[in-house]
Amino acid sequence: MRAKADVLQTPEKEDPMQENAGLGAFFSPRSVAIVGASSDPKKPGHTAMKNLISMGYKGNVFPINPREDSILGYQCYKNTLDIPEPVDLCVLLVSAELTLTVAAELVERKSRFHDVTGAICMSAGFAELNTSEAKQREQELVRILKAASIRLIGPNCLGVIDTRSGFNTNFDIPSYPQGGISILTQSGAFANSYLFWAEGLRLIGLSKFASIGNMADVSMGELLTLLKADDATRVIGIYLEGLQNPREFFEIARQVSAVKPIVVMKTGKSGPGSTATLFHTGSVSGIDAIYENNFKQAGIIRARTVLEFFDTLRAFERQPIPAGNRVCVLTHMGGPGTICIDEISTIPDLQLARFSAETSTALKSICAPMANVGHPDGYVDLTAAHYPKLHNEVLQILFREKSVDLVLQILAPSAFIDQNLIAEEIAAACESQTGRKKPFLNAVTFGSFALDARRGLENAGLPTFEYPDMLARVAGNIVGYALFRKKTGAKDLG
Amino acid sequence: MRAKADVLQTPEKEDPMQENAGLGAFFSPRSVAIVGASSDPKKPGHTAMKNLISMGYKGNVFPINPREDSILGYQCYKNTLDIPEPVDLCVLLVSAELTLTVAAELVERKSRFHDVTGAICMSAGFAELNTSEAKQREQELVRILKAASIRLIGPNCLGVIDTRSGFNTNFDIPSYPQGGISILTQSGAFANSYLFWAEGLRLIGLSKFASIGNMADVSMGELLTLLKADDATRVIGIYLEGLQNPREFFEIARQVSAVKPIVVMKTGKSGPGSTATLFHTGSVSGIDAIYENNFKQAGIIRARTVLEFFDTLRAFERQPIPAGNRVCVLTHMGGPGTICIDEISTIPDLQLARFSAETSTALKSICAPMANVGHPDGYVDLTAAHYPKLHNEVLQILFREKSVDLVLQILAPSAFIDQNLIAEEIAAACESQTGRKKPFLNAVTFGSFALDARRGLENAGLPTFEYPDMLARVAGNIVGYALFRKKTGAKDLG
Numbered sequence: 001m002r003a004k005a006d007v008l009q010t011p012e013k014e015d016p017m018q019e020n021a022g023l024g025a026f027f028s029p030r031s032v033a034i035v036g037a038s039s040d041p042k043k044p045g046h047t048a049m050k051n052l053i054s055m056g057y058k059g060n061v062f063p064i065n066p067r068e069d070s071i072l073g074y075q076c077y078k079n080t081l082d083i084p085e086p087v088d089l090c091v092l093l094v095s096a097e098l099t100l101t102v103a104a105e106l107v108e109r110k111s112r113f114h115d116v117t118g119a120i121c122m123s124a125g126f127a128e129l130n131t132s133e134a135k136q137r138e139q140e141l142v143r144i145l146k147a148a149s150i151r152l153i154g155p156n157c158l159g160v161i162d163t164r165s166g167f168n169t170n171f172d173i174p175s176y177p178q179g180g181i182s183i184l185t186q187s188g189a190f191a192n193s194y195l196f197w198a199e200g201l202r203l204i205g206l207s208k209f210a211s212i213g214n215m216a217d218v219s220m221g222e223l224l225t226l227l228k229a230d231d232a233t234r235v236i237g238i239y240l241e242g243l244q245n246p247r248e249f250f251e252i253a254r255q256v257s258a259v260k261p262i263v264v265m266k267t268g269k270s271g272p273g274s275t276a277t278l279f280h281t282g283s284v285s286g287i288d289a290i291y292e293n294n295f296k297q298a299g300i301i302r303a304r305t306v307l308e309f310f311d312t313l314r315a316f317e318r319q320p321i322p323a324g325n326r327v328c329v330l331t332h333m334g335g336p337g338t339i340c341i342d343e344i345s346t347i348p349d350l351q352l353a354r355f356s357a358e359t360s361t362a363l364k365s366i367c368a369p370m371a372n373v374g375h376p377d378g379y380v381d382l383t384a385a386h387y388p389k390l391h392n393e394v395l396q397i398l399f400r401e402k403s404v405d406l407v408l409q410i411l412a413p414s415a416f417i418d419q420n421l422i423a424e425e426i427a428a429a430c431e432s433q434t435g436r437k438k439p440f441l442n443a444v445t446f447g448s449f450a451l452d453a454r455r456g457l458e459n460a461g462l463p464t465f466e467y468p469d470m471l472a473r474v475a476g477n478i479v480g481y482a483l484f485r486k487k488t489g490a491k492d493l494g
Numbered sequence: 495m496r497a498k499a500d501v502l503q504t505p506e507k508e509d510p511m512q513e514n515a516g517l518g519a520f521f522s523p524r525s526v527a528i529v530g531a532s533s534d535p536k537k538p539g540h541t542a543m544k545n546l547i548s549m550g551y552k553g554n555v556f557p558i559n560p561r562e563d564s565i566l567g568y569q570c571y572k573n574t575l576d577i578p579e580p581v582d583l584c585v586l587l588v589s590a591e592l593t594l595t596v597a598a599e600l601v602e603r604k605s606r607f608h609d610v611t612g613a614i615c616m617s618a619g620f621a622e623l624n625t626s627e628a629k630q631r632e633q634e635l636v637r638i639l640k641a642a643s644i645r646l647i648g649p650n651c652l653g654v655i656d657t658r659s660g661f662n663t664n665f666d667i668p669s670y671p672q673g674g675i676s677i678l679t680q681s682g683a684f685a686n687s688y689l690f691w692a693e694g695l696r697l698i699g700l701s702k703f704a705s706i707g708n709m710a711d712v713s714m715g716e717l718l719t720l721l722k723a724d725d726a727t728r729v730i731g732i733y734l735e736g737l738q739n740p741r742e743f744f745e746i747a748r749q750v751s752a753v754k755p756i757v758v759m760k761t762g763k764s765g766p767g768s769t770a771t772l773f774h775t776g777s778v779s780g781i782d783a784i785y786e787n788n789f790k791q792a793g794i795i796r797a798r799t800v801l802e803f804f805d806t807l808r809a810f811e812r813q814p815i816p817a818g819n820r821v822c823v824l825t826h827m828g829g830p831g832t833i834c835i836d837e838i839s840t841i842p843d844l845q846l847a848r849f850s851a852e853t854s855t856a857l858k859s860i861c862a863p864m865a866n867v868g869h870p871d872g873y874v875d876l877t878a879a880h881y882p883k884l885h886n887e888v889l890q891i892l893f894r895e896k897s898v899d900l901v902l903q904i905l906a907p908s909a910f911i912d913q914n915l916i917a918e919e920i921a922a923a924c925e926s927q928t929g930r931k932k933p934f935l936n937a938v939t940f941g942s943f944a945l946d947a948r949r950g951l952e953n954a955g956l957p958t959f960e961y962p963d964m965l966a967r968v969a970g971n972i973v974g975y976a977l978f979r980k981k982t983g984a985k986d987l988g
Contacts, residue, residue: 042910044878125864128828129864187829189827192940196943197960199943267832273835277828277832280831307964333687334774335679335680335685338774339761342770414665415666445687446687470801
């Protein structure tokens with residue numbers, strides 16, 4: 001049997017998480033009981049526990065299952081009352097009916113040992129069923145735990161991941177690269193889809209993840225407050241169906257937006273969609289126009305599509321906030337370049353940069369005679385007569401040009417191009433920037449043929465995208481956030 | 495030195511291509527001269543010739559280069575006049591200036607040998623430069639060739655691919671799987687981006703590809719006529735910047751739409767975008783609202799984004815045209831399901847199906863108690879309590895339900911699911927359909943984690959997508975086409 005951690009971890013006093021209304025225990029609990037842990041690899045109670053261990057969580061782990069002696073090398077207990085050491089957090093993976101019994105047991109335990117601070121209820125079968133019985137069950141669960149000041153995440157969720165503490169209750173994600181994106185979601189599957197989508201090319205890194213399902217107790221707003229104080233979180237992505245306390249949420253969100261960007265995917269926009277949210281998380285999705293207006297007021301960027309949500313978060317994670325809204329586009333492909341220019345033209349927040357005479361002359365002197373410099377403003381099409389070193393030289397000129405606040409590039413490495421070399425030249429141009437860095441977003445087309453170029457750019461910390469029109473939308477979103485900050489007098493992030 | 499084809503291919507009289515105003519020679523020429531062929535692997539004149547051979551083209555190939563004796567095993571000629579055998583088509587890969595000289599030479603050759611029917615000019619340096627000199631050069635090129643009835647594709651393009659004849663002038667694409675999509679494009683890079691994008695998972699198969707650049711002679715309309723008659727072409731994708739003769743194009747397009755769908759990506763929508771098209775292909779992009787209206791009248795589906803263009807073509811290639819507009823959505827993930835329902839609700843052409851009492855009862859009898867059947871109409875969320883066989887059973891019920899015209903599914907194979915098995919069960923349900931088949935579109939989330947499930951579905955001929963909202967948009971597009979056909983009384987394709 002595997003040895004448990006020798007010493008009970010002492011909470012560090014300077015840890016800001018511990019000061020956050022006790023919610024820190026959800027992300028880095030000193031110890032955790034898993035009710036419904038299992039030796040059966042086909043059960044969520046098995047993989048959740050396996051993933052917890054594989055992420056490197058260092059606290060004590062106490063599986064609870066009356067029919068097992070040990071699970072994955074950890075001693076098993078019949079119930080939470082039997083655990084002879086302090087229990088900070090409890091993960092609930094049993095049926096909705098049994099959940100209430102365990103909740104009462106946790107209250108009993110807390111009265112005896114003064115330990116349990118939080119519970120994550122992953123089980124479904126509560127308000128989302130939309131029967132009065134199930135709704136009552138959820139209210140009862142909250143009532144029982146609240147009486148003992150035990151906070152609850154869920155029910156009907158995938159729980160939590162924290163890539164720093166290694167704490168992880170997610171069935172499907174065994175581990176994840178650390179990074180600057182944090183996610184709050186009412187749909188575990190939606191958020192997991194993002195994590196898996198980005199995984200192959202390591203397109204994102206994660207700080208914290210909270211799937212909070214029906215949000216019966218711990219709210220989006222409270223978790224936003226926690227993420228505001230989390231230095232590792234550069235940007236917050238939210239999947240939202242409906243809020244019980246919109247006023248609280250938007251007040252907090254406004255404060256968070258002054259410090260770091262929030263990107264939201266809000267569903268239940270339509271009548272049928274709001275029926276779907278009601279039966280998914282019991283959420284009342286509200287009037288969409290009111291949400292839309294509140295998002296704007298709070299500086300929250302609302303994505304129009306799933307891919308825009310995915311891609312906007314990536315841009316914020318890896319690139320700085322622009323100083324202004326003037327954009328230029330570099331490409332060697334007239335069609336994709338035109339698509340990007342067209343999309344930029346639909347976004348009121350964006351403006352095409354006007355090159356100075358100096359910049360135009362400098363560009364023309366190094367580009368092929370048939371290259372297009374400045375038609376329209378802010379546009380450079382190198383045509384097929386491009387080569388790796390030219391990208392470096394052109395980008396250096398664009399980064400130096402005063403009228404340019406952010407640079408977009410659309411790239412497709414044809415068979416004549418050394419993909420690693422072109423990625424190096426582009427990265428070198430970005431690194432050569434002095435003073436305030438300008439955001440740089442690159443759409444690499446040519447799919448799997450272009451993987452080396454994409455990987456090279458991603459490894460250099462440069463986010464890559466796939467579609468030239470999405471590049472414009474992402475640019476519009478990061479500029480929209482920059483303009484919000486300017487308008488509200490938030491501290492300049494340059 | 496490699497032997498040339500022993501016998502000159504005899505044109506088959508029943509080949510419909512040969513009857514098409516001589517344009518058939520662009521896709522299956524009996525022989526081809528490549529002016530500007532090269533032994534240098536870094537030159538387009540090398541890869542274009544290499545790709546031609548690697549696709550299995552069986553006609554005679556005559557490289558032209560005064561400084562080489564043989565290229566890739568083929569005897570090289572100093573100029574086109576020296577070729578001792580008939581030349582059907584000529585590919586031009588030399589500078590714009592030299593192109594005019596070669597054009598005059600081709601006319602001379604034709605007067606002597608009565609052979610050359612077409613030329614593909616891939617070189618840039620013509621009207622897209624927007625100088626009077628360059629525009630004149632393009633007019634001169636057309637004038638010279640027209641006088642000898644030599645048709646011209648280009649200039650400023652990537653030429654042609656025909657996966658059946660094996661004829662291929664594309665620098666970047668050495669070969670491609672055969673299939674039902676044909677592409678006409680003013681941007682070679684845009685079309686190549688699609689081919690490469692789809693290649694990894696073999697998401698599409700290609701029939702014909704024509705990159706026609708500046709369209710100085712052979713027009714989109716003429717090529718549409720050719721594709722109308724091409725039995726292998728199930729759907730046509732067009733990237734368009736502007737038309738010289740819109741009336742001709744839209745008249746032909748209306749006739750083509752009566753037989754097979756056309757999907758278009760039209761750029762130059764904005765002022766800056768139209769400047770970009772002018773300097774890319776010399777195209778005047780026109781007033782977008784007029785184009786928009788003409789697309790609608792002609793039954794052409796206009797994609798709003800690059801990805802919508804890519805995905806809509808795929809759906810048409812692999813799935814039937816629906817009999818009506820009533821859609822149902824099957825998922826086991828409430829968030830992605832809700833996103834899809836929301837998007838459906840924004841598309842006037844789509845309607846959520848209303849299950850009969852029988853269907854609802856049948857579904858509820860096999861789904862878990864916490865599953866959501868019919869909230870909203872046409873929606874089934876199996877929740878996490880799903881397994882491969884259940885998908886088969888539920889899909890069979892949905893396919894049988896009379897109120898359903900097309901079925902959408904959103905799938906994410908969690909760690910507990912055998913991905914090959916779930917793909918098999920889904921394919922089995924599709925195959926069990928009797929009578930008129932209903933279109934079935936599947937969004938598989940979970941990225942590279944879900945590759946086996948995606949591959950399994952694609953291998954069974956079922957197109958897979960990545961985003962639940964795009965699933966709705968694609969469904970809207972194929973339903974839009976079905977409604978156009980109904981309205982115009984076109985033959986039912988069921």
